Amino acid sequence: MMNGLDRIRLISLRDKVMSAQQAIELIKDGSVVGLSGFGGAGEAKTVPLALADHAAAHPLRITLATGASLGNSIDGRLSQAHAIQRRYPYQADPTLRKAINNGEVMYIDQHLSEMADNIRHHNLPSINVAVIAATAITEDGQIIPTGSCGNSANFIEMADQVIIEIDNTINPVLEGVHDIYLPKARPNRGPIPLTQAGDRIGTIGINVSPEKIAAIVLNDLPDTQFGMDEPDTDTLSIAKHLIHFFEAEVAQGRLPENLGPLQSGVGSIANAVFAGFEHSNFNNLEMYSEVLQDCTFQLIDSGKMTFASGCSMTLSESCAQKVMQNFDQYKDKIVLRPQEISNNPEIIRRLGIIAINTALEFDIYGNVNSTHVTGTKMMNGIGGSGDFTRHAHIAIFVTKSIAKAGAISSVVPMVSHTDHTEHDVDVLVTEQGLADLRGLAPRERARKVIECCAHPDYREALLSYFERACEHGGQTPHLLNEALSWHAQFEETGSMKTA
Numbered sequence: 216m217m218n219g220l221d222r223i224r225l226i227s228l229r230d231k232v233m234s235a236q237q238a239i240e241l242i243k244d245g246s247v248v249g250l251s252g253f254g255g256a257g258e259a260k261t262v263p264l265a266l267a268d269h270a271a272a273h274p275l276r277i278t279l280a281t282g283a284s285l286g287n288s289i290d291g292r293l294s295q296a297h298a299i300q301r302r303y304p305y306q307a308d309p310t311l312r313k314a315i316n317n318g319e320v321m322y323i324d325q326h327l328s329e330m331a332d333n334i335r336h337h338n339l340p341s342i343n344v345a346v347i348a349a350t351a352i353t354e355d356g357q358i359i360p361t362g363s364c365g366n367s368a369n370f371i372e373m374a375d376q377v378i379i380e381i382d383n384t385i386n387p388v389l390e391g392v393h394d395i396y397l398p399k400a401r402p403n404r405g406p407i408p409l410t411q412a413g414d415r416i417g418t419i420g421i422n423v424s425p426e427k428i429a430a431i432v433l434n435d436l437p438d439t440q441f442g443m444d445e446p447d448t449d450t451l452s453i454a455k456h457l458i459h460f461f462e463a464e465v466a467q468g469r470l471p472e473n474l475g476p477l478q479s480g481v482g483s484i485a486n487a488v489f490a491g492f493e494h495s496n497f498n499n500l501e502m503y504s505e506v507l508q509d510c511t512f513q514l515i516d517s518g519k520m521t522f523a524s525g526c527s528m529t530l531s532e533s534c535a536q537k538v539m540q541n542f543d544q545y546k547d548k549i550v551l552r553p554q555e556i557s558n559n560p561e562i563i564r565r566l567g568i569i570a571i572n573t574a575l576e577f578d579i580y581g582n583v584n585s586t587h588v589t590g591t592k593m594m595n596g597i598g599g600s601g602d603f604t605r606h607a608h609i610a611i612f613v614t615k616s617i618a619k620a621g622a623i624s625s626v627v628p629m630v631s632h633t634d635h636t637e638h639d640v641d642v643l644v645t646e647q648g649l650a651d652l653r654g655l656a657p658r659e660r661a662r663k664v665i666e667c668c669a670h671p672d673y674r675e676a677l678l679s680y681f682e683r684a685c686e687h688g689g690q691t692p693h694l695l696n697e698a699l700s701w702h703a704q705f706e707e708t709g710s711m712k713t714a
Contacts, residue, residue, distance in 0.1 A: 219433055222351040222381050231431045235265035238378050238430040242266060242344050244275040249342040249370030253527035253554060254481060254506045255286030255307075257363030259346040259380040260436040263289045270298035278340065282365020282526070282554055283327060283505075283598060284308070286439025294320065303339075304330045305596035316592050324586060324593070327505070328558035328602040331369035335400055345374035347421075348434070350385050357420025360393050361385040362438055363527030364553045368395050368421045376429040384437040388542045391419050393551045409562055412476045412503040413522045415550065440532040443509050444483035446490060449615045449646035453484075454491025456649040457571070457611070460642065461497065464609075470569075476503035478563075478603050479510070480572035481529065486510045488571065488613055493517045503568055505557055505599045507549060509534040515548055523549045526557035558602040570603035574612040574643075576623075577668075578630045579661040579681055580691055581637035581652050583612050589702045590631030597634050605639045616645035616670035622710040624673040626664060628680045629698035643668050657691040676713065 223229050239262060242248060252258025264287070269275075279299050284290070284307035291310035293299050297319070302311065304325035315322040325333070333339040347367045350359040360367055361382050371377055396417030398404050408416050446454070464470040474497060479489045489510040492500060502511060502523035509531050514520035528551070530538060538545060556562065563570075575594065577583045585600050587593060604610040612635070614625045625645065637660065643650045648667035652660045665677045684692035701711040 219381070219383060222349075222383070222387065223431065224354045225352050225356045225425065228352060228356070228425060228428060228431060231428060233430050233432065235261045235432050236269075238262055238432050239266045239269055241376055241378065241429055242275075242277065245277070246343040247278040247280065247340045249345040249366065249374055250279060250281045250285070250289075251347040251360070251363070251365055251367040251370070252285045253282035253363035253365035254284055254529040255439045255441060256527045256529050257282075257348055257361045257365060257367070257438065258285045258287065258289060259348045259378070259434070260287050260289065261380055261432055261434040262346045262378055264292060264436075267292035267296045267298060270296040276300035278302075280304070280330070280334070280339075280342065280366070280370070282363060282367070284595065287436060305598050307595045312593060312595075322593060324596045326558075326597060326601045327554050327599040328560060331366050331553075331555045334369065334373055342370050342374040344376050344378060345370035346378045346380065347371060348380045348382050350382060350387055350389050352379065352381070353420055356423060356425050357418065358423055359390045359420045360551070361389065364393055364395065364551050364557075365526060366554060368397055368553050369555065371421050371423050371427075372397060374427070377423060377427050378430045378432060379428055380432050380434045382434045384435060386539050386542065388539070388546070392546055392549060393419055395419070395421050395553060396556055397553065398555065407556065407559060407561055409556070410565065412501045412524045412566060413550070440535050441529060443486050443531045446487035450484055450487035451491065452646035453613050453644050454488045456644050457488065457613075458491060458495045460649050460651070473497065473499040473501065474569060475608065476501045476566045476568045478502070478504040478568050478570045478607070479506075479508070480600060481506050481508065481598070482573055484573050484613060484615070485571065489514070492519055495519075503557075503562070503566055505554065511549075512538050512545065515545060521548065524552060524557065525549070526552055526554045554599070558599045560602060560606040563603055563606040567608040568603060568606075569609045569611065570600075570607035571611045571613060572600040572604065574614040574625070576625045576627055576630055577612060577614070577640070577643055577664070578627050579664045579677060580657050581640045581643065581660050581664065582630045582633050583635040583640055584630040584632045585634040587632035589706055590699070601635065604635050609641050610635075610639055611642040611644065612640060613644045616647050616668060617672070621670070621672055622712070623705060624670060624701065624711050626669040626673065626677065627701050628677065629693060631699060631702045645670075658685065672712065
């Protein structure tokens with residue numbers, strides 16, 4: 216395996232190798248820093264961690280832009296050093312989350328497909344310094360990403376200066392799996408020439424002028440590997456409901472036999488639900504998604520899935536070890552793209568993607584909260600769920616019907632924060648059942664959601680609320696003095712139950 220200088224195949228760039236402590240001198244107080252990484256894979260590590268140590272002793276504040284969440288506690292370390300003034304577009308770190316909810320960090324929760332365009336068209340500040348993880352630099356100067364593409368190509372294109380981290384922990388066999396394509400700026404943008412999930416429309420690496428590369432740092436810290444919960448009775452039930460729904464859609468001629476491209480949200484619930492396809496009658500499945508998780512490779516191994524397009528690979532330790540040791544057998548079955556392509560609404564609608572994402576809660580009319588606990592406390596962010604939901608052929612949200620041992624109902628009279636409105640949501644699923652909301656008016660949707668998705672402990676209370684709201688009247692009946700009372704009671708007593 217190559218390492219160190221051997222990975223810098225454009226010899227003239229080897230003179231720019233320096234320590235992380237030297238490289239962080241490029242980052243000044245007030246800088247806008249674009250950092251590679253998406254879902255805990257592919258982030259630069261040595262430089263941002265050195266910056267956190269530096270900021271702890273020499274205070275500075277930066278605006279930090281990424282692809283999505285970071286691993287190696289980078290967000291947490293920078294937060295502890297009070298180095299983050301502003302952060303976007305998505306995060307999943309408990310220390311940073313606390314700083315956001317305390318008002319210390321100004322957090323802009325954005326659709327992942329939009330951020331690069333917002334920088335490109337000056338709706339967000341320009342990137343001063345981009346810090347990008349790379350497997351290698353080719354002879355012609357292309358930057359080969361590691362386990363994710365994220366916004367790396369965009370940051371390199373837009374930044375004043377670029378720091379490249381050569382990641383010695385990443386197997387160079389990844390070279391060739393990326394497909395780097397960036398749209399032109401408006402108004403000169405044409406259609407994105409991607410019509411199948413497996414299409415390749417770009418280059419294997421990121422083009423950059425060598426003069427823009429200000430520093431190269433060698434890294435020996437591995438990416439974070441995440442544990443995945445094993446499927447439990449509830450997630451297996453959710454998967455079963457979905458499989459039956461898809462079988463009926465195919466039987467009625469509304470979906471092709473392989474369903475069309477599938478998208479999966481991140482996390483253990485989504486991973487477990489998708490793994491349920493392994494025991495279904497569906498074959499020749501395709502994925503067009505953000506993060507390729509364990510379930511993706513499990514379905515490829517079982518012969519159920521023929522191709523998967525994503526932006527990042529976020530795998531458990533055991534899965535990552537197996538995949539990387541046998542990567543040649545996967546290399547022609549996956550592709551990693553920049554997130555403004557993996558999450559692009561134009562492509563999502565063209566391909567007819569079925570989007571399956573996870574909700575924190577949803578209400579009786581089909582509005583979904585993906586981000587805020589009791590309406591105010593940020594959990595992680597909207598991520599790409601909005602990109603896919605609004606433009607999907609079928610937009611599906613899954614969640615367990617209760618949380619915290621039954622103290623919380625995931626089905627409520629009114630969501631405490633709305634990320635996805637009833638106009639964009641087609642199907643809701645819990646372990647209790649599946650509610651197909653397509654073609655239903657609000658009053659019809661409410662009865663379906665309560666009957667099919669609510670936990671028995673809360674079903675009667677939801678039905679009582681709905682019937683009394685209907686007496687009050689309206690297209691979408693509500694009792695405003697009660698609509699959020701369940702959340703208020705939870706904050707006061709620790710439970711939504713009234714008895």
